[in-house]
Amino acid sequence: MYKEAKIPAFGRGIPALLAFFIPLILVAASLTALWSVTADSLDGLNSKEGWILSSLLSNVYIIRAIQFTLMQATLSAVLSTALAIPLARAFATRQFRGRTAILSLFGAPFILPVIVAILGLLAVWGKSGPIHTGVTSMGLGDFSIFGLGGILLAHVFFNLPLATRILLQGWFSIPAEQWRLVAQLGMDSRSIARHVEWPMLKERLPGIFALVFLLCATSFTVVLALGGGPKSTTIELAIYQAIRYDFDLDRAALLACIQIVLCAGLAVIFRLISKDHDTGQSLGGTIVRSDRSDRTARLSDGLTITMALAFLGFPLLAAFTRGIYGLLQHGINMGDIAPAILRSITVSLGACLVMLVISLPLAQLSIHVRGKAKRLVELPGFAIMVAPPIALGAGLFVLLHNHVAIDDLALPLTSLLNGLQAVPFALIILTPAMAQIKNNYGRQIQHLGLEGPSAIRLIHWPLMRRPVGLCLGITAALSMGDLGVIALFGSPSEPTLPLYLYQQMGAYRMDQAYGTGLLLTALAFAFFILFDKGLGGRDQT
Known part of the structure; x- marks a missing residue:
């Protein structure tokens, strides 16, 4: 009797556990910190300690x-x-x-x-x-x-x-x-x-x-x-x-x-x-x-x-x-703009890594489980959807500001939150592609005895490189142009390119802002094309 092929290595074990629990832990920790502060404020309100007037x-x-x-x-x-x-x-x-x-x-x-x-x-x-x-x-x-x-x-x-x-x-x-x-x-x-x-x-x-x-x-x-x-x-x-x-x-x-x-x-x-x-x-x-x-x-x-x-x-x-x-x-002041570009590229690549680590195992798990277990696998994606970046960032700010210098963690936190926000979009693209591989090639994979790296190299990667490239392109472009999270965590003296552009707008240097905007657009589209066309290549199916 035909049995389904094993879940690939990236969809089980430690990768699956990390993909499932990282979003849930982050959202839960953020919510706990937010609720703790809110509850303390409401306690002060109820005890009439003057908080209500102020x-x-x-x-x-x-x-x-x-x-x-x-x-x-x-x-x-x-x-x-x-x-x-x-x-x-x-x-x-x-x-x-x-x-x-x-x-x-x-x-x-x-x-x-x-x-x-x-x-x-x-x-x-x-x-x-x-x-x-x-x-x-x-x-x-x-x-x-x-x-x-x-x-x-x-x-x-x-x-x-x-x-x-x-x-x-x-x-x-x-x-x-x-x-x-x-x-x-x-x-x-x-x-x-x-x-x-x-x-x-x-x-x-x-x-x-x-x-x-x-x-x-x-x-x-x-x-x-x-x-x-x-x-x-x-x-x-x-x-x-x-x-x-x-x-x-x-x-x-x-x-x-x-x-x-x-x-x-x-x-x-x-x-x-x-x-x-x-x-x-x-x-x-x-x-x-x-x-x-x-x-x-x-x-x-x-x-x-x-x-x-x-x-x-x-x-x-x-x-x-x-x-x-x-x-x-006005030309380009490389002394100011080059560090901002480098920070934006770092944030963008970090977000891509976070997106892959979370979305690939979740997408693979979702097509191999049924019934109530499927609802459980969808829980991390739902948690990300209900916690928008600014709200989640506020919780992390409350949680961390007494223990570390937030400015020092601005880029990693921005990459983390941008990568998490890309996960729901990635799941929409990756899950159907993985389901198609399972339906069309699952029996052949089992009959050939392909497991682990061999199955990934010979079957999964050639068929998945295009949707993976599209997900990376979207994540990189959106993260490259993000202003929200970095505005919350970042230091004005060490801006990313979008924050640098917004500072130019605030200083009414509009001609320079339009020039910076053109560079930012070129970078965003370059990374999108690099991943979508360069990594994805032609449709391998």
Whole structure:
């Protein structure tokens, strides 16, 4: 009788134990430290030792931070999801030259460092940008990118492509036979929307909304750069301010606990409602819609795609051109920027190592266990999802600041937290690839008696190098551009490249900031290509 092949060495023993317990221990230790500080503060509150009077304004501040976090995340999710519907439908319906390139451009905001994208948005929508100039010249008011409007603008910039790509897959999941039946019946657009598109949308929209809401509720860099004042402060920004500016660990711990509870609830909701719509079996084929073949529909879809391309493309182009100008005008001060680059590379490579150590064994374990044990294996990934980097970093700060110099551990802690945050993304990529190897080659591996390094070298690595390279590329690029964790732990005198760029923005050295942003973007994309194409190579399957 056929028996399954042994779990590869990287999915059992010490590697598996480390992958399972490291995230859980870190999250548990952080939560314990946060709760300890919060409980002490609440004890002082209940015993009326004067803490209530001194923190009254702080409590109002906390309430406002919670309200603003929920408001901006809700509005961002509504806008991103609503705008993605006509855009995804246009891409699904129309075939044209350059379509693949445009869809590839839609992946750029995911890899692009957040702080560089903000520079691009400032160049287009800022006070000296063409949008602000045009609005004010027409007497329509003094539009400002700072505050709620700018935060929503940036969140839609980052999340509209993500929502569009997910919805596009939803349209492609509708069997071609349904479209042919629709054409034969002569159904109009309203009937198609009701009977064909809406069943797909009602299954996917709640999950997309929850995902975008979670991403926006834990957004830090966007709010830090575009918040514009106390009225536009989210929970994560309030945690950062409590630690770095006020050194109020009581308030930081309370905020971090609130943020973790919020993220845990959102993660549970996201898991419950993000289910795929079962559209049945299909023989394949392209989407042909006679109801959208008229001139008006073609113009509408073309205008939708053009406006989305302009919305995403102009800030990227502006950041690039301003970066070229900044480098040509001011050059590069290698004495200042070279150490920052080296720190960013160190953080990025460290994050990649952490991601691999955690995600490879967890992905391998998850495909070899069933039932309740499978839920147990998923626990570390869930723990990482409910503990956003700033909240987890606040717990580690509280835990360590009395014992070590936090500045000395800034780079290792940043690598650790960035690597952990990449694990859920890596599991999404690695787990299906490993399951495919198990299903397609498990019996051959057993019959050949391949175990240990031989199985990894001959079977697993050739088939896994592409997804592993993609995971490393994403982790390296995201970590290279991270500002949140290093802003919490890092020293202003020893910045990484994103922190150095933010310091230039704070000093109003915008031309130099655009030049630094171009270098940061080049590094992020270089590392992504190095891992994704260099290590991953061509598809080995």
